[in-house]
Amino acid sequence: MDEHGRLSRRRFIGAVGAAAGGSLVGAELLTGTALGAGARRPATPNAALAALMEGNRRYRRNEWERRDYSPVGERRASSQKPFAAVLACADSRVSPSLVFDVERGNVFSVQVAGNGVDPGALGSLEYAVAVLRVPLVMVLGHSDCGAVRSAIDVVAGRTSFPPSTFGAIGAVVDTVVPAIESVPAGERTIDRCVATNANVQAQALARTGPILSTAVAAGRLRVVGAVYEIASGRVRLA
Ligand SMILES: [Zn+2]
Incomplete structure (x- = not known):
């Protein structure tokens, strides 16, 4: 502040x-x-996931409490102890702290168009796991994602993003392309591809060494894919 x-x-x-x-x-x-009363910081992967989903239920019911799970409270100006990391799209309609009804300092948020894993996103999430010790990473896709739509069009050969005209936009779309290619050609609807992309990125993160894969193998970390439905506000596992 x-x-x-x-x-x-x-x-x-x-x-x-x-x-x-x-x-x-x-x-x-x-x-x-509303901030912090009885709200112990979730310490395990499943407790962190439950806290996010319960926050999303409050959000959908319009019962926002801005729940604060951070043990640092008013001292968060000098430290942070988030209980989850979220890799979400940069879309202006997507706000992890809002849809999970948590106060600042609770969710480590990485946002990049298409919620694909590029070096910046990976390094940020590795920092969240190795240094901040978050027990949960959620890859959060969303309905009506323009980056996923563009990747569908690229895979179908309907469009392309040459760097001479589009700068680095094509590189962002390219992080989504393998997920689209994993969906059978006749089934590449936007909803199916958004969900698949969230899962493909989550699975790739869980396999990535040395930090994330080690934490997953040790049971300290869970990586999940999820989809945020903008119209309803609902987040569901992908
Ligand atoms: Zn998007």
Whole structure:
């Protein structure tokens, strides 16, 4: 939070409480009970996945609590202890912290168009696992993904992205192409390809050494593919 935000935070919370008309949401913001009360940081892969999915249920029911699983609380300005890492698309409609209803500092978020694994994404996730010790990596595809749509068109020969015109856009699309090619030619619908891409990227990450594959083999890490349905807000495993 910047200095202005810090100075005005109390006034902002008061305004939210007043606007909420004394509702539960306003009361929780005023007292801070929504952030951290009984919310132990999930320490195992399955507990982390359950926390994400429960947060998504709150999001869909419009019962946001901005749940805080971070043990650092107000000290997060100098450290972070996220309980999960998410590799999501850069699409402006996709916001992991929002759809999983968690406070800042809880989810280590990597966003790149098509949620494909490039060196930047891989290195970031390796840092999250090796240094921040996250027990879960989720590859989160989403409905109506333009990068996946482009990869479908590339594989079908309908379009191409030569670097002389499209810069590095083709390289981003290329991270999705192998996933599309793994789907039978007559079945390459956008929904099928989005789900397959999430799973293919997740499986590739789980096999990648030395950090991720070792953590998976030791049972310290689970890597899952999932899809965010924009219209409903629902996240489901792919
Ligand atoms: Zn996308």
